[in-house]
Amino acid sequence: MKIDYVDLILIHTPRNVMGVQNYDTFEIWKGLEEAKQLGLTRSIGVSNFNSTDMARILANSTTLPAVNQIETNPTFANQELVAYCQSKSIVVMGYSSFGFLVPRPFNDLSLPPSFEDPTLVGMAEKYGVTVSQVVQRYLVDRYIIPIAGSLNKEHIQSNINIYNFSLCHEDVLIINQFDRNVKVYLIDYEGLFNYMHLAFLKLIEFVECNNLRQYELKS
Ligand SMILES: NC(=O)c1ccc[n+]([C@@H]2O[C@H](COP(=O)([O-])OP(=O)(O)OC[C@H]3O[C@@H](n4cnc5c(N)ncnc54)[C@H](OP(=O)(O)O)[C@@H]3O)[C@@H](O)[C@H]2O)c1
Numbered sequence: 001m002k003i004d005y006v007d008l009i010l011i012h013t014p015r016n017v018m019g020v021q022n023y024d025t026f027e028i029w030k031g032l033e034e035a036k037q038l039g040l041t042r043s044i045g046v047s048n049f050n051s052t053d054m055a056r057i058l059a060n061s062t063t064l065p066a067v068n069q070i071e072t073n074p075t076f077a078n079q080e081l082v083a084y085c086q087s088k089s090i091v092v093m094g095y096s097s098f099g100f101l102v103p104r105p106f107n108d109l110s111l112p113p114s115f116e117d118p119t120l121v122g123m124a125e126k127y128g129v130t131v132s133q134v135v136q137r138y139l140v141d142r143y144i145i146p147i148a149g150s151l152n153k154e155h156i157q158s159n160i161n162i163y164n165f166s167l168c169h170e171d172v173l174i175i176n177q178f179d180r181n182v183k184v185y186l187i188d189y190e191g192l193f194n195y196m197h198l199a200f201l202k203l204i205e206f207v208e209c210n211n212l213r214q215y216e217l218k219s
Pocket residue numbers: 012047048069070094095096097098099102103132147148149150151152154155156158159185
């Protein structure tokens with residue numbers, strides 16, 4: 001990357017998604033602590049950690065994770081975990097902040113609210129902003145950092161431009177009512193690992209059956 005340090009580095013998930021032997025999240029955390037001590041990163045944090053995962057780090061480490069990056073949006077308000085992190089002074093960074101307002105290619109569920117939702121449209125008119133800005137601001141007014149992803153210049157500008165207004169507490173509570181406790185990212189890690197393991201075995205079988213290993217050695 002040709003840089004001397006990064007601002008923040010996260011453990012992406014506490015789950016052993018690749019089935020690594022002797023996997024221990026706490027060992028990874030100790031590695032991040034060392035990276036911080038060496039000045040390679042200014043802050044260290046975690047992602048997709050639940051309160052049990054967090055508690056283990058907090059009980060055994062002197063460094064507080066700066067951040068827990070977790071899914072947070074109107075249909076997955078994630079209130080308990082957000083409250084837990086904030087009670088421990090850990091900043092919550094919210095991914096998939098648009099929830100089901102935008103298409104999710106790997107998830108065909110369609111849950112309210114949409115961009116045309118009358119409640120959100122009414123709020124957007126009241127604050128003189130767009131529905132997308134109301135949805136991003138919903139996180140900010142819960143003291144969560146939204147990290148909307150976009151490849152569109154206008155969207156990026158709009159997503160940044162949310163710090164000149166704020167939702168009143170009642171409007172935050174109204175948006176909370178869209179909560180269905182349904183994640184955009186419904187990843188079954190065990191299933192994913194089994195699938196990858198199976199795919200790997202199939203690849204080996206294919207290589208053996210077609211004598212490709214021999215071909216590779218000869219060529
Ligand atoms: N830690 C984790 O496990 C994890 C998991 C998932 C995601 N993330 C991170 O979270 C970030 C974003 O997550 P995400 O992509 O799932 O969710 P997202 O920001 O909720 O959704 C991205 C989608 O929203 C659209 N969009 C963005 N701004 C918009 C606007 N103003 N109006 C209308 N549509 C808009 C984008 O399309 P356009 O490109 O057309 O704007 C894109 O299709 C990424 O940095 C990603 O790496 C982390």
